[in-house]
Amino acid sequence: MELRTLRYFVAVAEELHFSRAAARLGISQPPLSQQIKALEEELGGRLLVRTNRRVALTAAGELFLDEAREVLARAERASRLVSRIGRGESGQLRIGFTTSVPLTPLLPRTLTHYRQRYPDVDLRMHELNSQRQINPLLEGDLDIGIMRPATLPPELSAFTLIREPLVAVVNAQSELGASDTPLSLAELATQPFVYFSPAAGTGLLDQFNVLFAQRGLTPRLVQEVGGPNTIISLVASGLGVSLLPESFRHIHIDNVRYRPISDADARSEVWLTHPRHHLTPQAQHFIQIVCEAIAG
Template sequence: MDLKQLEHFVAVAEERHFTRASRRLNLVQSGLSASIRALEDDLGGPLFMRSTRRVALTPAGEVLLDEARRVLAAARDARNAVTQVHGLARGRLSIGAIHSLAPFIDLPASLGQFRAAFGGIDIELTLDGSRALIDEVREGRIDIAFTQPCTPAPDDLGFRMFACEGMVVVCAAHHRFAGASGLRLADLVDETFADLRHEWTVRRLVDQSFAALGLQRRTGFEANDMPMLLELAAQGLAIAMVPESVAAARVRESHGAPVAMATLREAEEPCWELAAVFKGRDGEPLIPVARAFLDLLKLPQVPA
């Protein structure tokens, strides 16, 4: 058993899905499956109950999950301690991020924890679109950008995947799609859409999903943040497509107009990805202060 196997196990346990976990880890699915099988062989029994769409933890897997998170957290803490000894007393950390990172990353809280651990490091934060952030990382103006990864990944940049999540349809609570499951993209073409602007990776992902099936749709509203898409949908003015966690968080809210969501067929469901992009390779930034910040995050952080 090694740390990488535990990181792989935690990713599958949290995603409840091997394909999504492999995307999040930037690892081929066969390699992930082999890693989990080796871990199960080492521990003497199955950790997951597998089905065609989802996986569930066995009782042994439930026990291991808590322990694996504790071990990985201890490894991060140990690395941070060594990093402090080697010298992060002074310097600068420049972070870039797309809008609407929550609920995937609580960036303000993470920056606060970093400031508490490394009080001599100045922190800068920039919010921008994916393309601009990646360019700034490449040009050295930003140390880490939290954004959608490039496809294909540039040779001069590294990244760690933090999320790979299916997108869902959001609509007004009284809409005919409210609560539906297994929708086809073709079912949506007669609807008016609320979309992000073209420079957003989410918009390009949705556009590419329809184009791949030869479908056309109508955008009636364009916005620069996901909360606006959700409010337009809640008012019955349009439907929108957003990551599932973003939609679920809005559905749970008690204030404002109610919003509902519907799921797509898995074969047609776009996968929204979030990664930390930086100058580096093999999942490790070249800049020590960037490595320290990523190790501090309370999230799975697995090199490719």
């Protein structure tokens, strides 16, 4: 018994006329008669009574009609569900993002567009630092990562979403907090530093180290912390200075002042990272929309 057989039977049961049913099915009448006959033989019972040039359903046929319709409807539904997932109109999209990402308008705007265009996709946002996005991306637990620059395994691919300057984070009461003018990394490095611990897993730490090392500077770290909000709080309390991407300017805290950095290479990026192959359609659509948001 195949779905085709059921479709044929339902057509005959609905038309109660082999020739019309065959026409509706787009086949000729003889094979239809044969298929129904074969179905009855397989089931071991009559489904239709052909008598007095009239076709009628038996009791078994009535029952089987209901069941057949149900089976066909479920099969149809299964097919549609998967098709929708396959076309990215449904299913799931799991995105990892770092703390700083929601501070820029790009991600919120993209999410809004995506949700409008694909309202049936179950969108799951996971706040994770850059390092902690890598394994989930490799293992298929995350479809897309939005992160700071990091060294990626070859299975992952990335492109830059945002380029932004770094800014000095200084206490407003301190010496450096007296002005808003650009500051050099060298000047900043004279102060005690508050920064991420390696365990925080952010790509910013690597950048930070490289920037100062290139200039032969070794800032004195007075406190290693886990997240950017802690950095800003500790700067507010006067513990030291720090260096963060410009996005964090959006965080206004008393006694904290942001000053531009005059060094041209003191810049950071936000990456969109994804498995190099095996991109889900949902992820493809999301990337499409991000790119439109950047371009437009």
